[in-house]
Amino acid sequence: MRANHPNLKTAAVEKSSHLEYFNIAVSVDCVIFGYEDKQLKVLLIKSDLEEFSGLFSLLGDLVRPDEDLDAASYRVLKERTGLDDVFLQQVHTFGAVNRHPSGRVVSTAYYSLVNIHNHKLNIDCHDLHWHPVQTIKKLAFDHKQILDTCLNMLREQIMEHPVVHNLLPEKFSLRALQELYEAILGTSLDRRNFRKKIALKSWLSELDELEEDVTHRPGKLHKFKTKALKISASKKN
Amino acid sequence: MRANHPNLKTAAVEKSSHLEYFNIAVSVDCVIFGYEDKQLKVLLIKSDLEEFSGLFSLLGDLVRPDEDLDAASYRVLKERTGLDDVFLQQVHTFGAVNRHPSGRVVSTAYYSLVNIHNHKLNIDCHDLHWHPVQTIKKLAFDHKQILDTCLNMLREQIMEHPVVHNLLPEKFSLRALQELYEAILGTSLDRRNFRKKIALKSWLSELDELEEDVTHRPGKLHKFKTKALKISASKKN
DNA sequence: ATAGGTTTGTGTCTATAGAACACATTGGGT
DNA sequence: ACCCAATGTGTTCTATAGACACAAACCTAT
Numbered sequence: 001m002r003a004n005h006p007n008l009k010t011a012a013v014e015k016s017s018h019l020e021y022f023n024i025a026v027s028v029d030c031v032i033f034g035y036e037d038k039q040l041k042v043l044l045i046k047s048d049l050e051e052f053s054g055l056f057s058l059l060g061d062l063v064r065p066d067e068d069l070d071a072a073s074y075r076v077l078k079e080r081t082g083l084d085d086v087f088l089q090q091v092h093t094f095g096a097v098n099r100h101p102s103g104r105v106v107s108t109a110y111y112s113l114v115n116i117h118n119h120k121l122n123i124d125c126h127d128l129h130w131h132p133v134q135t136i137k138k139l140a141f142d143h144k145q146i147l148d149t150c151l152n153m154l155r156e157q158i159m160e161h162p163v164v165h166n167l168l169p170e171k172f173s174l175r176a177l178q179e180l181y182e183a184i185l186g187t188s189l190d191r192r193n194f195r196k197k198i199a200l201k202s203w204l205s206e207l208d209e210l211e212e213d214v215t216h217r218p219g220k221l222h223k224f225k226t227k228a229l230k231i232s233a234s235k236k237n
Numbered sequence: 238m239r240a241n242h243p244n245l246k247t248a249a250v251e252k253s254s255h256l257e258y259f260n261i262a263v264s265v266d267c268v269i270f271g272y273e274d275k276q277l278k279v280l281l282i283k284s285d286l287e288e289f290s291g292l293f294s295l296l297g298d299l300v301r302p303d304e305d306l307d308a309a310s311y312r313v314l315k316e317r318t319g320l321d322d323v324f325l326q327q328v329h330t331f332g333a334v335n336r337h338p339s340g341r342v343v344s345t346a347y348y349s350l351v352n353i354h355n356h357k358l359n360i361d362c363h364d365l366h367w368h369p370v371q372t373i374k375k376l377a378f379d380h381k382q383i384l385d386t387c388l389n390m391l392r393e394q395i396m397e398h399p400v401v402h403n404l405l406p407e408k409f410s411l412r413a414l415q416e417l418y419e420a421i422l423g424t425s426l427d428r429r430n431f432r433k434k435i436a437l438k439s440w441l442s443e444l445d446e447l448e449e450d451v452t453h454r455p456g457k458l459h460k461f462k463t464k465a466l467k468i469s470a471s472k473k474n
Numbered sequence: 475a476t477a478g479g480t481t482t483g484t485g486t487c488t489a490t491a492g493a494a495c496a497c498a499t500t501g502g503g504t
Numbered sequence: 505a506c507c508c509a510a511t512g513t514g515t516t517c518t519a520t521a522g523a524c525a526c527a528a529a530c531c532t533a534t
Contacts, residue, residue: 069332093330095306217530453509
């Protein structure tokens with residue numbers, strides 16, 4: 001059996017005689033999370049495949065022959081949002097034979113967190129929309145499964161690493177942070193326990209400024225320590 | 238920029254005009270762990286590439302055009318070991334441009350745990366060897382990095398799921414289990430705390446049998462509850 | 475200015491888990 | 505009969521998670 005199939009060496013060297021082994025396309029799909037109106041959102045694009053008319057899909061593209069896999073995901077992010085200095089993490093690779101109706105495509109999923117109101121953010125195309133994650137029931141291809149997988153990964157990571165810092169303005173109240181965590185986790189959290197837990201992480205520094213434009217007692221503003229963000233970035237690689 | 242490149246749809250549909258996008262080969266690499274002589278081992282094969290003469294590499298193969306990615310890893314495992322009803326988990330996908338000297342290959346890594354003394358185990362080739370993980374310093378390609386990544390994943394999972402059950406005979410003493418954990422983690426563990434922790438998991442049932450052929454007080458034998466294994470398997474999918 | 479509304483900021487209690495640590499018991503070997 | 509080596513077991517200390525309540529601060533409306 002196996003003798004009939006080339007191993008990596010022969011397949012790569014004798015490309016011409018084994019073209020069928022290069023019939024698999026390689027792509028990346030980016031699950032780009034944002035946060036707005038106390039909702040976790042994800043950036044989607046209208047699918048242009050007939051099979052999926054009316055459905056949305058994640059942002060993805062084929063990996064170029066001379067491009068690292070990770071670089072491809074950064075490129076997709078950059079092309080679609082204009083952002084490039086952003087945390088991006090590989091999550092899982094999806095490789096079912098029939099996941100793409102037009103051909104065999106193996107796709108590696110990444111997730112990322114960007115600030116919807118970042119002034120650098122430059123959505124390049126009017127078919128792009130931020131969708132509340134909660135309301136998404138169906139997506140093109142297997143993208144709903146990819147979204148779910150990435151959301152689970154995000155949920156696992158937010159208590160370990162300060163990955164969410166991109167979703168908030170530079171200065172924020174602890175309540176805003178808690179609302180963000182609740183939106184991501186889909187649960188409500190005890191305020192006192194949440195503050196204790198966050199304090200233990202030593203991610204934040206408290207500022208001498210108060211919230212403004214609130215109709216109640218204003219809370220102190222906080223920001224992420226750059227130190228915490230660097231450590232978190234290095235741990236990810 | 239982007240307009241010069243096909244999106245997934247056009248690339249997949251108009252294959253003939255975009256052959257360069259199918260120049261990436263897709264493979265799987267299996268990190269197959271075993272356990273023998275109180276050492277964690279991994280199944281390696283002598284690399285047949287000149288660039289890596291004398292080095293060993295993981296077991297991998299190209300993914301076939303009509304084969305799911307996961308199925309490819311099961312196939313590699315089956316072809317190399319004869320085993321098929323084994324836990325296998327995707328870990329990470331490695332896609333650096335130059336990771337393979339003979340061409341562009343994106344490879345998805347899986348790890349697995351098999352019993353070296355399983356009677357069904359049938360190593361198909363004499364270039365295959367079980368190597369103690371501890372002693373491995375260098376492998377072909379980026380396989381050392383893949384091994385390290387999979388080992389980290391294994392270490393994270395053993396306290397959460399009873400994945401190690403394949404590495405032990407059906408009946409085993411708690412000490413044997415502890416030695417296995419120590420071999421995987423590369424640390425020594427407190428015997429009393431270890432036993433408490435394992436007891437909390439409720440993975441094991443205690444048998445009315447004692448160890449034999451030991452030169453000291455024999456310990457009670459235990460086995461994994463089939464229930465625990467099923468739950469663990471379902472969580473993985 | 476005063477009172478009412480809403481949110482901030484804080485601390486205790488309980489339960490559970492992890493780490494450190496010691497001693498009597500059992501069976502085999504000599 | 506004694507020694508050896510590993511089994512089997514429990515307490516203390518510390519840290520973390522979850523449940524829970526009350527006073528103080530600021531805004532607003534009267």
